[in-house]
Amino acid sequence: MAYVLHYMDLRARGEPGRWVLKALRQEYTEDRINILTQWAGKKKDFEFEVCPVLMVDGQQLHQTLVICRYLGEKHNLASSDLWTATRQQELMESLHDVSNYVATAFISRLRGNLETAAANVKQVKVRIPVVLRNLEARISNQGWIHSDQMTWVDVAMAACLDIYQDMMGKDLLVDYPRSQALLASIKALPPVADWVTERPPFSKFEDPEGLF
Numbered sequence: 757m758a759y760v761l762h763y764m765d766l767r768a769r770g771e772p773g774r775w776v777l778k779a780l781r782q783e784y785t786e787d788r789i790n791i792l793t794q795w796a797g798k799k800k801d802f803e804f805e806v807c808p809v810l811m812v813d814g815q816q817l818h819q820t821l822v823i824c825r826y827l828g829e830k831h832n833l834a835s836s837d838l839w840t841a842t843r844q845q846e847l848m849e850s851l852h853d854v855s856n857y858v859a860t861a862f863i864s865r866l867r868g869n870l871e872t873a874a875a876n877v878k879q880v881k882v883r884i885p886v887v888l889r890n891l892e893a894r895i896s897n898q899g900w901i902h903s904d905q906m907t908w909v910d911v912a913m914a915a916c917l918d919i920y921q922d923m924m925g926k927d928l929l930v931d932y933p934r935s936q937a938l939l940a941s942i943k944a945l946p947p948v949a950d951w952v953t954e955r956p957p958f959s960k961f962e963d964p965e966g967l968f
């Protein structure tokens with residue numbers, strides 16, 4: 757049965773799952789919810805009242821990285837070694853943590869609270885280099901995170917790096933050649949490349965202009 761991904765009309769926490777679905781060539785449809793006009797009316801449809809949500813055989817699966825991990829493990833794009841998988845996830849969670857600051861920055865800007873928005877952007881700028889330093893050290897000579905083969909973590913990581921690069925500037929990865937190469941390898945996967953070409957631009961809500 758084809759998957760259904762419920763998420764807002766944003767890249768944000770939706771993009772990692774989309775890229776993993778694309779990389780796996782899984783059939784899926786997307787319910788894109790307008791964050792400004794539709795979300796309030798749909799929030800209660802979801803068990804934890806947040807998105808993304810992946811529908812799996814009629815059940816709701818929440819949490820961005822849980823969704824990615826489930827897809828990766830189910831469709832054989834995951835490390836089978838527990839310690840390797842755990843270390844990969846440690847890194848992935850560290851980057852995903854930063855999305856809380858990004859989300860708060862955008863919501864604060866929407867509400868006109870520019871000071872809080874700026875404080876959260878500052879946190880993003882402090883946290884991202886720490887994660888990148890660790891990421892760079894964990895990419896193998898073959899180009900994958902803690903692995904000699906691509907896993908879902910590489911795909912989800914690349915989806916996030918792509919967003920941060922678009923938000924914070926093309927120089928973001930200049931000191932991190934392995935991370936740059938990882939992003940390029942994932943973006944070159946044909947289904948991901950097609951998606952990057954055809955996807956909508958940043959919505960007004962997450963437009964980084966003037967914030968980053």
Ligand SMILES: N[C@@H](CCC(=O)N[C@@H](CS)C(=O)NCC(=O)O)C(=O)O
Nearest residue numbers: 768769799805806807808819820821
């Ligand atoms: N830890 C969760 C966070 C989910 C989350 O907060 N999603 C946001 C959108 S990115 C949301 O649904 N916000 C709407 C709300 O809280 O009403 C994840 O990574 O999926």
